[in-house]
Every structure is written in structure tokens, then in C-alpha cells.
Amino acid sequence: MDKRNALRAAAVTATVTLMMLLSSPAMALTRDDGDDPGTGLSVGQTIGLYVLIPLAAFAIIAGLAAMPYGKKKK
Numbered sequence: 001m002d003k004r005n006a007l008r009a010a011a012v013t014a015t016v017t018l019m020m021l022l023s024s025p026a027m028a029l030t031r032d033d034g035d036d037p038g039t040g041l042s043v044g045q046t047i048g049l050y051v052l053i054p055l056a057a058f059a060i061i062a063g064l065a066a067m068p069y070g071k072k073k074k
Contacts, residue, residue: 041049
């Protein structure tokens with residue numbers, strides 16, 4: 001039974017890899033009609049957008065969720 005699952009996993013992995021290799025990412029360089037890309041992000045903007053803002057959102061949500069369990073009088 002383990003051999004059968006291993007063969008199935010290998011077949012799925014091979015198929016997915018082949019499909020990813022055949023889908024041409026070079027076509028992404030071709031501009032479409034109406035395509036108007038903006039300027040790129042700097043390193044600071046990228047870190048702020050993808051690291052700091054999610055961490056701040058997590059901290060705010062965790063703080064709000066923990067408020068009911070805060071200081072209880074004994």
C-alpha cells in the first residue's frame with residue numbers, strides 16, 4: 001500500500017512540475033493592451049508592506065481578542 005501511495009505522489013509531482021515548466025513565464029513580459037504598470041517599490045516600502053503592516057495587524061487583532069481576558073479582579 002505504501003508503494004502505491006509513493007507512486008501516486010511521484011506521478012502527481014511529476015505532472016505538476018511538467019505543467020509548470022510548460023507554462024511559459026516569458027509570456028508575462030508581453031504587454032497587454034491597457035497595461036500600465038506603476039513604479040517599483042523600494043526595499044523599505046516592500047518590508048513595510050509585506051512585513052510590518054501584517055505584524056501590526058496581528059498585534060492589534062491579538063490585543064483585541066485578549067481584552068476580555070485581561071485584568072480580572074479576584
